[in-house]
Amino acid sequence: MSTDNPEIGRRITIGDVETNYHDCGTGEPVLLLHGSGPGVSAWANWRLVLEGLAPPFRLLAPDFAGFGYSTVAADYVFSREAWLAQLVGLLDALGLDQVDVVGNSFGGSMALALAIEHPERVRRLVLMGSVGVPFELTPGLDAVWGYTPSLDGMRELMGIFAWDQSRITDELVELRHAASTRPGVQEAYARMFPAPRQRWVDAMAHDEAAVRGIRQPTLLIHGRDDRVIPLQTSLTLLHWIDDAQLHVFGRCGHWTQIEHAAAFQRLLRDFLGADSAAD
Template sequence: MNAANPEIALRTRAAGIDTNYHDQGSGFPVLFIHGSGPGVSAWANWRLVLPEIAKSNRVIAPDMVGFGFTERPEGATYDIDTWVAQAIGLLDALGLPKAHIVGNSFGGAIALALAIRHPERVERLVLMGSVGVPFPITPGLDAVWGYQPSFENMRALLDIFAFSRELVNDELAQLRYSASIRPGFQESFSAMFPAPRQRWVDAMASRESDIRNLPHETLIIHGRDDKVIPLSNSLTLLEWIDRSQLHVFSRCGHWVQIEHSQRFSQLLAGFFAETSS
């Protein structure tokens, strides 16, 4: 890890993309796929969870292409095919035939598509506040994907993300705003989800029949008060995925892994401990 910036860690080529990723702990591997907020990185998303899960498992958390400190190749296509290929490419580069997959929001759609396309690479699946099923875009998600850089806009977004104002103080808003204006960050972000944005929700959805055919034990997690991704998404996933369970956190917005990080980590650790792998 880079002492000056903990978001920068290791590098490898994954599906031809020079990928920044975190790799901690030992044991059965868990691949964490972050969400799509402005200025996001794997570290920003998972920093509270990785050390906890690393006590029992090997945790791997990449910056998906277009985000964080992974290369932004000229002319890159930012879509579900590219992101799934990058995730599989990272597992290949690390010599990992199988892993638990954890997807947050946008990352949930990638995790779902990965499990559908490469079921043999997935042991257990965790979907948190997940995209990946059809739903009308919320005003919250439209605001996140439509973000234009300013401290005030970031402060307003943090109010959308979290249930409690205590979590989203001005110091965090300044940090996230600064992250969003690093060279190249906003350019790739604004290119990803131009208006009208319902089409990007639709493009990230997997087919109902494919989701219903998933064989994996799946843990679904959602914040009851999520303004970005509706709780109904997780209820749909619970209905469609045969071997699934749903945990809903009250007084919680879109950031379960931050707002209730300890309980979130305990939930994951227990779920992974059930496997014999």
Template structure:
């Protein structure tokens, strides 16, 4: 059973129990369902990641944006081992709890890795896929991603991490760093984050990746989006997956880092909305 929260914190939406985990999520609009999967940045939540995207897509779709287990305001059960299998099970359990059989998925970075894993392993549940700065294939970990996954919960470290995410420095303010730091410093949040990505961190890039042979068999229409100046996940990762997918489109934003959905919010929502609306 879903329940709504009235905390005044926009990051907190409704709660539903999916795969045995109390899951914080946002549910906006009506129509064909679209699942938004956030990235793995420190202090991230579905709302922080998708706050500019949700209201636009919700004009034509039912938009579902959960905090995945280990992130945001979703329950973090003691002793949880975080891996791709758990996150896939959590996503499917979340959809089952809502009675949603099939969705289009928009995945950001780590969320893109999960979107592709679901298309590979559970194709019957996936209508279309959008991959944004996606960690869906093997790549050599970037210094920026290594630093972000290993960061400590301090304001200067958060400011540095935000600088690595965005090409447009006007988006990175001291106020934003303070807000994201407070989210990251909440009890249990940094501890869960550290448990997900301990050194050596290349193994976690590899653990999120799908096998290229499996990717090449994916039949869902897929839109691949990337920022040309992305320091976190290299553009080459999206070029490679675009070359493998049989039914793919590619859009690269110049003068853009890892935050396509924030740096080019209007264009991103328009491109994604058009892709989702198009017939197969």
């Protein structure tokens, strides 16, 4: 495996998962949790953040089991519980008692899971275009989870993710298509969210009372024009989480961290750098 590939970081064995993760910068630890698009990896999702925010933070960005370059056996059972065990195992292995957590889309549901099941491990919470509450499956998310590899199919998906269609270059489409067709990748992806897919939205949703029990300061970020995860999910979270604030970007789809990279990073820097003693 070429070390020239920026998607490949460090490797650590967490249970049954050979976990690929990035560890950049110094300072307060921040765990970055990626979404569930085909061919996604922590680096593909967070590359601009990894370049822009480290330092003053120590940024940890793992590939979830079945995504990117984290490898599992062919019979590995994907579930919210299994992915959560991977996250807790990573924090334990790195000796981190508490982190700030930034979750994107599917990764938002996993950030919520960590805050609900292990509240002592989470200092602050950022949820971007987050899954984790009940909503009706969108055509966009159905297309994302139902992807079968082709250049045309990947081009269509990239167009669903972005508001600014000029970002959907041939190079981007070819790179993401290649990532989605690496040996074993599509096989694992097809096993995660088979049709009918509303059940996986429901499986990644958390109990209302559990979400209302979250006490960590929470920043919610959403693109107004998101065609994958509806803005209503962040509005629900705003009502359910007591210490929450919401920032909505117009002219923005599901890629807030890319389409509004500088503003997104300023939001994170201000929110995560806030003096916790003032709470």
